[in-house]
Every structure is written in C-alpha cells, then in structure tokens.
Amino acid sequence: MTSSRPDPTSDTNVVRAHEHPHFHFTPIWYKAAIPIVVGVIVYFLPVPDGVEPDGMHMLGIFVATILGLILQPLPTGSVALVGIAIAMITKTMAMDDALAGFANKTVWLIVASFFIAEGFIVTGLGRRIALVFVRAIGKSSLGLSYGMAVTDLILAPATPSNTARAGGVVYPIIRSLAELEDSRADSDESRKKLGAYLLLTALQVNVITSAMFITAMAGNPLAQDAAAKQGIDISWGKWALAAIVPGLVSLIVVPWVMQKLYPPTVRKTPEAPDLARAQLREAGKMSVHEWIMAGTFVLLLVLWCLSDQLNVDATATAFLGIAILLVTGVLTWSNLVSDKGAWQTLVFFGVLVAMADELKQLGVIDWIGDKVASSVDGLPWIAAFAILTLVYFYVHYLFASNTAQIVAMYAVFLGAAVATGAPPMFAALVFGFIGSLFGGLAHYSSGPAAVMYGSGYIKTSEWFRVGFIMSIVIIAIWTVVGGAWMKVIGVW
Incomplete structure (x- = not known):
C-alpha cells in the first residue's frame, strides 16, 4: 500500500502558461478579482472606535484571503502565502506576528497527526484494523461511518484534543478503509467511491462528540471558566447530561444525512466481510513494525486521555510518538518529507x-x-x-x-x-x-x-x-x- 498523497490543494482550473500564451479574461480572473476588490474595500473602511489603526487593514486582508480560499484562483497554500505576504509588506502585521502561526502548537499537532497516520499506512497496521472493521460492519458505507462514529464517541470523554482524536485515531482507519475499496485522492471517480464521504462524515461526527463533554475539546474548559466568571457554574455532569440527547440523535442522523447529501458511489459491499476475513488470513501474524506501531498508538492514546492528570501537552505527546517511530525504523525521514498533505x-x-x-x-x-x-x-x-x-x-x-x-x-x-x-x-x-x-x-x-x-x-x-x-x-x-x-x- 503506497503512502504517497497527491497534492490536496491542486486545482485543475488554474490557468497554465502553455495553455494560454496570451492574456485572456478567463473565469480564473473573476476568482482573483472578487477577493481583491472586497479586500480593498474593507481595507480602506474608516477605523471604528476601539479598533487599532491597522485593524480594518488586517480585516480586509483576512477577508480577501478567506474569499481566495473559497474561490480558489490559486491552490490553497498559494492563497495563504499571498495573504500573509501582503500583510507583511504593508506592515499590517509585524514579521514575528505573521510567522507566529507556524509556531502554534495546535498547528503542529495537526502536522504530527499526519505523520502518525503515515505509520499506520506504511506498516500495514491501518489496513489490518480496517479489515477488522470491514469484517464486523462492512456490508455498507453507512455501516462503516457508524463504526467510526462509535469509535469517536467512546474516545471523546477522555480525549481533550479533538484533533488528536480525529487525526491520530479515526483518520488513519478511514484512509485504510478507503484504500481497501480502491478509493484514492487522485481522481474524482476514485475519491468519491468511499474516502471523501467517510472523511466528511467523520468531521461532522467529531464536532458533535466534541460538544458532548467538557473534556472532549480543549476549548470547552475555557468556556466553562468564562461562564464561572459570570457566576454560572457548569459541572462536567451537567454539561454531559444536557448534551447527551441531542448528541446521540445527531450521531444517528448525521451519517444518514451525509449519505444523501454527499453519497459515495460505493454504497453496498456485501462481499466485503468475507473478503476481509480472507485477507486477514493472508496477512498472517502482525509484523514487528506493526506491533511497535500498535504499542506506540496505545501509548499515545493513554497520554492523550490522561494529559490533564499527567500535565503532558497533546502536541508533545504526538512528537514523542513520531520520535519512537523514527528511532525504531517504523518511519523514515523520507516518509515525513514526502508527506505533502502535512506540509501544505x-x-x-x-x-x-x-x-x-x-x-x-x-x-x-x-x-x-x-x-x-x-x-x-x-x-x-x-x-x-x-x-x-x-x-x-x-x-x-x-x-x-x-x-x-x-x-x-x-x-x-x-x-x-x-x-x-x-x-x-x-x-x-x-x-x-x-x-x-x-x-x-x-x-x-x-x-x-x-x-x-x-x-x-x-x-x-x-x-x-x-x-x-x-x-x-x-x-x-x-x-x-x-x-x-x-x-x-x-x-x-
């Protein structure tokens, strides 16, 4: 199973020089003009009371960047770099502030999650786990999405980093499930078979489980603390009790609605359980690298779940996992360097x-x-x-x-x-x-x-x-x- 990922920010609508040797007012220029015009308008709006002189300038650049991400005149990474370049060259942002996001621990937790997921793929452990899921509930794409939802729900109360939960646990399993059905990101036909549906559904499930418990998302305790400062005391149990019913209803409804809204082309897989059993037999016993990956995964899960009690940051935990995988040879530096999705x-x-x-x-x-x-x-x-x-x-x-x-x-x-x-x-x-x-x-x-x-x-x-x-x-x-x-x- 290959571990390479295609460019997630590629855009087939980007005009190439050899296709258009002369300037033409093609739709791509409309996509670029709208963010620029809106951004300029906001940039030069009068500064309201209470806002610093550069406030509207920053808002204009931010709005233009967001519109650029929506309309995609350039790939996502390119739009982001153009936006931050304008913020720096206009001195709207000091260089240290502009680059501060690259030192943000949440951003690096996301990057680390990609590398951990790579370990599941290159060792074959992710595929093995996927086969177990397919064997148990693999008769339909909807069944697979419910399996991911239950997994997320079980982990949520004890995992304050929803990024770690989604990126380190759910994501690699979904990648393996998708690739098992030959659903890859290299074409519309392939990605829409299963992978795109499962990933979009997993995200919507994650936001629900994150809302159900104070300890399921890092920002929830901040809200609890802010409410306490206004004389409103929310206990862990009161939050969970209030959220449990709408949360469970959402977990039942969302995968079904997602299948109607964004249907996978692979809907029924009646042969999948038998195929999974056969492939598990062919795979044989777990390799040394699979055992190391599994042990590292369990260690990460325990440290993520007990991060508050042990006072261990989730990002530090993720990097510990990467270090273990590198030292033991489960991952190589080339695996990390070639992971375009992580760096973009x-x-x-x-x-x-x-x-x-x-x-x-x-x-x-x-x-x-x-x-x-x-x-x-x-x-x-x-x-x-x-x-x-x-x-x-x-x-x-x-x-x-x-x-x-x-x-x-x-x-x-x-x-x-x-x-x-x-x-x-x-x-x-x-x-x-x-x-x-x-x-x-x-x-x-x-x-x-x-x-x-x-x-x-x-x-x-x-x-x-x-x-x-x-x-x-x-x-x-x-x-x-x-x-x-x-x-x-x-x-x-």
Whole structure:
C-alpha cells in the first residue's frame, strides 16, 4: 500500500502558461478579482472606535484571503502565502506576528497527526484494523461511518484534543478503509467511491462528540471558566447530561444525512466481510513494525486521555510518538518529507491562525462582538438569543480554530444573551456547545477539519457547501431536540 498523497490543494482550473500564451479574461480572473476588490474595500473602511489603526487593514486582508480560499484562483497554500505576504509588506502585521502561526502548537499537532497516520499506512497496521472493521460492519458505507462514529464517541470523554482524536485515531482507519475499496485522492471517480464521504462524515461526527463533554475539546474548559466568571457554574455532569440527547440523535442522523447529501458511489459491499476475513488470513501474524506501531498508538492514546492528570501537552505527546517511530525504523525521514498533505496544511493553517490572532490583538473581534450585543437591545430574549447564537455560529468563518473564537467571543456573547433575559445556565451551555459544533463549517474551521482536508479527498468548494448545509441540520437538531431536552431537565 503506497503512502504517497497527491497534492490536496491542486486545482485543475488554474490557468497554465502553455495553455494560454496570451492574456485572456478567463473565469480564473473573476476568482482573483472578487477577493481583491472586497479586500480593498474593507481595507480602506474608516477605523471604528476601539479598533487599532491597522485593524480594518488586517480585516480586509483576512477577508480577501478567506474569499481566495473559497474561490480558489490559486491552490490553497498559494492563497495563504499571498495573504500573509501582503500583510507583511504593508506592515499590517509585524514579521514575528505573521510567522507566529507556524509556531502554534495546535498547528503542529495537526502536522504530527499526519505523520502518525503515515505509520499506520506504511506498516500495514491501518489496513489490518480496517479489515477488522470491514469484517464486523462492512456490508455498507453507512455501516462503516457508524463504526467510526462509535469509535469517536467512546474516545471523546477522555480525549481533550479533538484533533488528536480525529487525526491520530479515526483518520488513519478511514484512509485504510478507503484504500481497501480502491478509493484514492487522485481522481474524482476514485475519491468519491468511499474516502471523501467517510472523511466528511467523520468531521461532522467529531464536532458533535466534541460538544458532548467538557473534556472532549480543549476549548470547552475555557468556556466553562468564562461562564464561572459570570457566576454560572457548569459541572462536567451537567454539561454531559444536557448534551447527551441531542448528541446521540445527531450521531444517528448525521451519517444518514451525509449519505444523501454527499453519497459515495460505493454504497453496498456485501462481499466485503468475507473478503476481509480472507485477507486477514493472508496477512498472517502482525509484523514487528506493526506491533511497535500498535504499542506506540496505545501509548499515545493513554497520554492523550490522561494529559490533564499527567500535565503532558497533546502536541508533545504526538512528537514523542513520531520520535519512537523514527528511532525504531517504523518511519523514515523520507516518509515525513514526502508527506505533502502535512506540509501544505502547516502553511495554510499556520497563516490563518496568525491572522486570526492579529484580528483579536487589534480589537477587531471585540468590536464585532460589541456591535452584535448592542444590536439586540430591546428584543424579546428568545428572538435576541436566536440572533446571537446564529451570529456566534457563523462568525466562525473568520476563525481558524474553535479555541480562538471561544477565547475572543464566548464571554461577550454570553453576557449579551443574559442581559436580554436568557436563562444564564441555558445560554452558557448553548454557547458552549456551539464552540464545538461550528468546527465543520470549512476546511480551516478546526484542527480536525484541517486533518481531513489535507488528505486531498475533498475539494475546497465541497467543504463550504457541505459544511454549510450540515450546519443547518446540526443547528436544527440541537435547537429542537436539545432545547426540548434541556427544558425537561430544568435547564431553562
């Protein structure tokens, strides 16, 4: 099984010199013109009170970069580098601040997850695990997606890094399952067989499991702490109780909806269990490298689960795993160097994290939050709360991580909601849940999203389309089912 990955940021619409020797106003220029025009307009808007002089300049560059990522006049990594270059050359960002995203530990955790996944592939252990899954529940693509959902759910309460959970555990299994069905990222026909569906579904499942427990996502404890500072104490059990019913309903509904929204061409695999049994027999006993990979994986899982108790950072744990795999020869340096998905993810995600942090430092995020809060003055609390939650959800298009938005805006929106008359505990829990649920909006919206995107199976345009539609489904479930359930248990 090959471990090479195609360029996940390639775009067949990019104009090549030998195809167009003379300048033509082709659609590619429309794609470039829209981000430039919108960015320039925002760049030169008057600076509002409370925002630093360079705040609107930074917002303009950030908006242009995001539009570039959506429209893709250039591949993703190229768009990100152009954006950060403009931010530096205009002195909107100091060079140290512009490059700070490349030192972000979450970004490197994502990169490390790719390398760990590579270990599963090159040793064949990932394929072996995949065969076990296929043997047990492999009669349909839907069954496989439910298998991944159960895996994520079991790990979630004890894994505060949702990136580690998605990238180090779920992702390599899905890669192996996809390749078992000859679903690879090198063509539309191949990737849509199974891999793209399973990866997109796994991301939507991950945002749900991350919302179900305080300890399932690193940003959740930050929301808990911010709520406590406003006199709202949320215990681990109260959070889990409030989230359990809408969470379980979502885990049942989401894989099914995803199969309707983004159907794999491989739907039924009735022969797969027998084939898996035969291939497991042919594979024979596990090799030494497979045992080392398995032992390293268990060690990583234990350290990730006990990271708070042992005071061991998730990124440090991931690098320990990589070191073990390199020293034992399971991975070689060439394996790491050739992993294009990992390095391209480092570029675009590092740039976006740095830009989002700069927006916070320049006061732009606080200004947006204050404007939103003041805009709902005088409305009935239910109407005001609905507006605030929707804005809080979809403003995440401006963020490259869940935790960044929670730190920047959770307290502002919670205070505004309580001021309008919303029940404090209800408001605190809902904004806490949203802090995870919006992680599937785009390919840069969270660490797990970046991991899945880096595989190359899903096009950028598909991320935005599917992410937005699934956000409506998830909001509906957590509003109707979650709201009713929290009423039953007395949260509001």
